[in-house]
Amino acid sequence: MFRTFRQIPLIGLILMTWAAWADVRLPKVFGSHMVLQRQKPVPVWGWADPNEKVTVLFGPQTKTAKADKTGKWRLQLDPLEAGGPFVMTVRGRKNTVTFGDVLVGEVWVCSGQSNMEWTVKASRDAAQEISAADYPQIRHFKVPHDLSLTPKDDIKGGEWKLCTPDNAGDFTAVGYFFARELQKNLPNVPIGLLNTSWGGTQSESWTSREAMESFEEFKPAVAAMPKSLEDIARQRQEQLLAQITKVQGGVPAPDEVKQWSWTDFNDAAWPTMRLPELFDRRAIPGFDGVVWFRREVTVPDDLAGKELVLNLGQVDDADETYLNGVKVGATAEVGPTRAYTIPAGTLKPGRNVIAVRVEDTGGGGGFTAKDDQFKLAGFGKEISLAGDWKYRIADYSRNAALVNPNLTGTILYNAMVAPIIPYAMQGVIWYQGETNAGRAHQYRKAFPLMINDWRSRWGQGDFPFLFVQLASFNAGNGNSAKGSSWAELREAQTMTLTLPNTGMAVTSDIGEPNDIHPKNKQDVGKRLALNALKTVYGQNLDYSGPVFKSMQINGNKALLTFDHVGSWLMSTDKYGYLKGFEVAGADQQFHWAKAEIQGDKVVVYANTVTTPVAVRYGWADDNGEVNLYNQAGLPAVPFRTDTWKGITEAARFK
Numbered sequence: 252m253f254r255t256f257r258q259i260p261l262i263g264l265i266l267m268t269w270a271a272w273a274d275v276r277l278p279k280v281f282g283s284h285m286v287l288q289r290q291k292p293v294p295v296w297g298w299a300d301p302n303e304k305v306t307v308l309f310g311p312q313t314k315t316a317k318a319d320k321t322g323k324w325r326l327q328l329d330p331l332e333a334g335g336p337f338v339m340t341v342r343g344r345k346n347t348v349t350f351g352d353v354l355v356g357e358v359w360v361c362s363g364q365s366n367m368e369w370t371v372k373a374s375r376d377a378a379q380e381i382s383a384a385d386y387p388q389i390r391h392f393k394v395p396h397d398l399s400l401t402p403k404d405d406i407k408g409g410e411w412k413l414c415t416p417d418n419a420g421d422f423t424a425v426g427y428f429f430a431r432e433l434q435k436n437l438p439n440v441p442i443g444l445l446n447t448s449w450g451g452t453q454s455e456s457w458t459s460r461e462a463m464e465s466f467e468e469f470k471p472a473v474a475a476m477p478k479s480l481e482d483i484a485r486q487r488q489e490q491l492l493a494q495i496t497k498v499q500g501g502v503p504a505p506d507e508v509k510q511w512s513w514t515d516f517n518d519a520a521w522p523t524m525r526l527p528e529l530f531d532r533r534a535i536p537g538f539d540g541v542v543w544f545r546r547e548v549t550v551p552d553d554l555a556g557k558e559l560v561l562n563l564g565q566v567d568d569a570d571e572t573y574l575n576g577v578k579v580g581a582t583a584e585v586g587p588t589r590a591y592t593i594p595a596g597t598l599k600p601g602r603n604v605i606a607v608r609v610e611d612t613g614g615g616g617g618f619t620a621k622d623d624q625f626k627l628a629g630f631g632k633e634i635s636l637a638g639d640w641k642y643r644i645a646d647y648s649r650n651a652a653l654v655n656p657n658l659t660g661t662i663l664y665n666a667m668v669a670p671i672i673p674y675a676m677q678g679v680i681w682y683q684g685e686t687n688a689g690r691a692h693q694y695r696k697a698f699p700l701m702i703n704d705w706r707s708r709w710g711q712g713d714f715p716f717l718f719v720q721l722a723s724f725n726a727g728n729g730n731s732a733k734g735s736s737w738a739e740l741r742e743a744q745t746m747t748l749t750l751p752n753t754g755m756a757v758t759s760d761i762g763e764p765n766d767i768h769p770k771n772k773q774d775v776g777k778r779l780a781l782n783a784l785k786t787v788y789g790q791n792l793d794y795s796g797p798v799f800k801s802m803q804i805n806g807n808k809a810l811l812t813f814d815h816v817g818s819w820l821m822s823t824d825k826y827g828y829l830k831g832f833e834v835a836g837a838d839q840q841f842h843w844a845k846a847e848i849q850g851d852k853v854v855v856y857a858n859t860v861t862t863p864v865a866v867r868y869g870w871a872d873d874n875g876e877v878n879l880y881n882q883a884g885l886p887a888v889p890f891r892t893d894t895w896k897g898i899t900e901a902a903r904f905k
Contacts, residue, residue: 278296287358309337314328335355356443363681367425369586373586390443392446394446400665429680430444437788455697456664462704487655523641527618542643544640565587568611575597575598588624679715681719688721688726688737691742756775757886793882808854811855817883835864
């Protein structure tokens, strides 16, 4: 039975005596409102004076430890049952640290790149979800972005926050919807989300140096690691300046940049690129800084002077937007959709000029909208803005420390994972892989390497590690004919399921072809939760869609069997048609195939292939048309029956 939140005053303060020497302190991951893992030993650690005795009081438990000669101390609380709120008190010789409103329940680490970092406020039905987010037993901690070439003993900051409408908008969306589903099925069990994620990052950056050195293919990259972040920053700045000089001759003077929003500015010499698109994927890979984009648009007489809406979709990261020299809007963060009302009288008949200043502070940078979201609209009419835009770089990042977390390996593990180990937790949910798609074949080893690395260092055995398979996204028009790095990455993720206590949420059916950040995070969280409820919490439910098992050839037809069929197989097509299947003969040329459900099997054939040798399903960057499910409504895992050479086999981390 839970005590109410009001029964214990929110102490949550650090009470200390005034002293000139070191006080007892704990890592920043410990704090008021935190959730401690139930039913497992709970490590508590920190720093004090050398040889100082430290006492921790929590509920009926009193534990002591003695700081070593470097001042480090560590102890363990005995396993706890779900409940709270409690107070944790840590006493040293000179001061006392007290944390209030501490709950005991299930702690899950949430990690990966932008689709894990993606917030509730940027997801589907955001306003409705936020207003309903009144779950005070769900708590969230966001580890601040940080980088280090050596393991740190603490994170930069952060605080545990209760899930309320005031706070939930900033929570990891996947993590929140995962936690909400768990709490529905685990009554009176608090859920803690320890969110250590960073958009656009690669798995190698989340892996320790020792683990990377143990993998032969990574040894050259480890040996080439710089000695300091300052060296990396200096090298990167030199590279950026060289790239900018090649594109446009150098960085412009501030007085010139002031003119770039003007209608009559001459941009004829500027290079062009097609928008919407991420600038640092097409123009200058890895660029961080400020880029201006300009486009002329012709407005008919009947729309001139009217209050149209300029729609740019989402911009990564910040923008200032001008029309005919008039600032019509600005947004300082990634999530919100840009929809700026143009003041009456601003639009002219005929030629108009849109100018957008985009600042990329790290990771991806540019426009992520779909073509049909990129437009001027109003009064029943639309003017598409998709197409060629002029662009010019105004400035680039000169941060003293490294901004791009992908310039070398280990640096996120060192700064954002190592400091929170050995905080007791149940498991990890992980959403990442987009940045590794170009090295998908190597990911077959790199991803399990990272998982085993974390398990070894946490010291909690083979804890559950649940991950999201890449959603459908048209990254590069990849398919069986030309090769697909995203299909190969999904295959590497599926292969990782051979590790014990792993689970995968398939999301091919809920991606967006033109947006690498699909907004439906509700189903992602729910599918991860199904994995957890079945494999971790022992509930009797379907947690996986159909998984390819075997193929038998009979004439010109391939008969496929599957695991995780449940009661039956089904198609979401109203006529029962299956989509996404291909078949090839010995010539290795794939043809779209007809596929039919026959009981718990699928029969695949193509009239153009007389003797099938291989079948593929959902083998494309954008594989969103796939529609094979089991009766629980869970999608089949994309697969191929062949082992023919892919397009990423030679790619290596450098």
